[in-house]
Amino acid sequence: MQRSNDATTIVKEVFPVNFNDLQEAVEQKIPKPNYDYIKGGAGSGQTMRNNRQAFESYSFIPQLLNDTSAVNTSITLFGKTHPTPFIFAPVGMNLLEHPDGEPAVVKAAAKLKMPYSLSTVSSYSLEEVASAAPEHTKFFQLYWSEEDELALNMVSRAEAAGYEAIILTIDTTVSGWREGDRKNQFSPILHGYAKGNYLQDPIFLKDLENGKYKDFVDGVLRNVNHPHLNWSHVEKLRKHTKLPILLKGVLHPNDAVKALEIGVNGLIVSTHGGRQLDGVIGSLDALPNIVKVVGGQVPVLFDSGIYSGLDAFKALALGADAVCVGRPYVYGLAYAGQTGVETVMSNFYDELVTTMQLAGVSSIESLQKIELIQRG
Numbered sequence: 493m494q495r496s497n498d499a500t501t502i503v504k505e506v507f508p509v510n511f512n513d514l515q516e517a518v519e520q521k522i523p524k525p526n527y528d529y530i531k532g533g534a535g536s537g538q539t540m541r542n543n544r545q546a547f548e549s550y551s552f553i554p555q556l557l558n559d560t561s562a563v564n565t566s567i568t569l570f571g572k573t574h575p576t577p578f579i580f581a582p583v584g585m586n587l588l589e590h591p592d593g594e595p596a597v598v599k600a601a602a603k604l605k606m607p608y609s610l611s612t613v614s615s616y617s618l619e620e621v622a623s624a625a626p627e628h629t630k631f632f633q634l635y636w637s638e639e640d641e642l643a644l645n646m647v648s649r650a651e652a653a654g655y656e657a658i659i660l661t662i663d664t665t666v667s668g669w670r671e672g673d674r675k676n677q678f679s680p681i682l683h684g685y686a687k688g689n690y691l692q693d694p695i696f697l698k699d700l701e702n703g704k705y706k707d708f709v710d711g712v713l714r715n716v717n718h719p720h721l722n723w724s725h726v727e728k729l730r731k732h733t734k735l736p737i738l739l740k741g742v743l744h745p746n747d748a749v750k751a752l753e754i755g756v757n758g759l760i761v762s763t764h765g766g767r768q769l770d771g772v773i774g775s776l777d778a779l780p781n782i783v784k785v786v787g788g789q790v791p792v793l794f795d796s797g798i799y800s801g802l803d804a805f806k807a808l809a810l811g812a813d814a815v816c817v818g819r820p821y822v823y824g825l826a827y828a829g830q831t832g833v834e835t836v837m838s839n840f841y842d843e844l845v846t847t848m849q850l851a852g853v854s855s856i857e858s859l860q861k862i863e864l865i866q867r868g
């Protein structure tokens with residue numbers, strides 16, 4: 493992928509140039525409870541701060557006078573080559589940000605050739621989103637349901653619609669303790685933002701008709717937050733699908749080892765953007781130990797706090813095989829729909845290329861050899 497030319501750069505200058513400016517600009521664009529929900533973290537925000545401080549704590553020394561006129565940022569994932577190391581993280585309920593929702597996001601991802609992950613709790617159905625970008629690489633993020641049959645049927649629907657991997661999120665067995673949403677008394681599901689997948693699901697609809705759930709909201713909540721979740725569910729998923737399985741939310745090396753034993757095909761080191769459990773170490777600080785125990789057996793992806801191209805550079809240098817982005821693209825969507833998503837992510841990409849060139853590396857492989865130094 494080529495870095496944008498000067499003309500594009502000039503157009504981009506009207507767009508907020510960094511994450512903080514964009515976040516501030518979005519505050520004026522969408523209702524306050526929606527904004528607080530997206531921006532917020534768990535508890536007093538310690539995990540969110542740790543996520544960012546981890547990035548700030550690492551620096552590096554460039555090695556110069558290498559010709560970096562031809563930078564190759566491609567990576568290979570599950571047998572497919574992608575021109576950039578960026579992936580769209582699963583973010584639920586995109587009607588919170590923009591009426592165009594997930595279909596606009598997947599189109600932006602397709603244009604940028606960055607794999608896209610769709611949340612179980614999307615505003616548009618997985619079939620509608622797939623048909624918005626049928627040729628593009630898409631992953632389906634699964635929240636395991638109270639009922640195994642419902643979860644596995646959702647996976648079968650995703651397979652039929654052409655999704656190429658299943659991301660099982662393991663850090664949301666109950667909803668995080670979110671002070672902002674409590675203050676606002678805000679429940680996005682109550683406001684009808686999560687109608688995409690469950691209302692198309694025959695098993696969910698049958699349960700709803702039979703009076704298993706009090707109402708639609710109760711049904712969604714019971715299916716998203718499933719505190720029984722344990723390793724036997726991962727084994728069930730492994731038996732059910734031939735698609736690659738990624739576990740999202742792995743932070744402890746012991747969990748990484750266990751996942752590999754079950755035959756999981758990839759891990760996502762993540763603190764869920766600091767939204768779930770407060771008091772956890774920064775996601776970037778968890779990364780090196782996971783990379784070490786995995787030892788290249790499966791790809792290790794990373795998210796939580798990637799707010800620039802430089803942040804992506806650091807996560808890759810610490811051994812991530814690819815980086816996932818959440819809030820930044822969602823803010824892009826709120827700010828300017830599909831174009832906003834494209835601008836945010838292409839700026840991240842351009843900054844990554846600039847950083848690689850000035851650091852003296854021309855490929856992700858050579859980037860990964862750069863030593864990061866952590867301040868004590």
Ligand SMILES: Cc1cc2nc3c(=O)[nH]c(=O)nc-3n(C[C@H](O)[C@H](O)[C@H](O)COP(=O)(O)O)c2cc1C
Pocket residue numbers: 529530531581582583584611612613633661740762763764765766767795796797798816817818819820
């Ligand atoms: C508004 C919002 C909704 C989210 N919904 C989901 C979801 O449905 N499933 C999931 O696995 N992760 C969800 N996430 C977490 C993201 O996938 C990702 O882990 C996180 O946003 C990464 O941190 P970042 O926002 O700092 O990039 C959500 C995040 C946000 C901000």
Ligand SMILES: O=C(O)C(=O)c1ccccc1
Pocket residue numbers: 584585613664667716764767
């Ligand atoms: O808000 C979130 O982070 C999240 O993952 C979620 C939880 C419940 C419903 C939708 C998304």
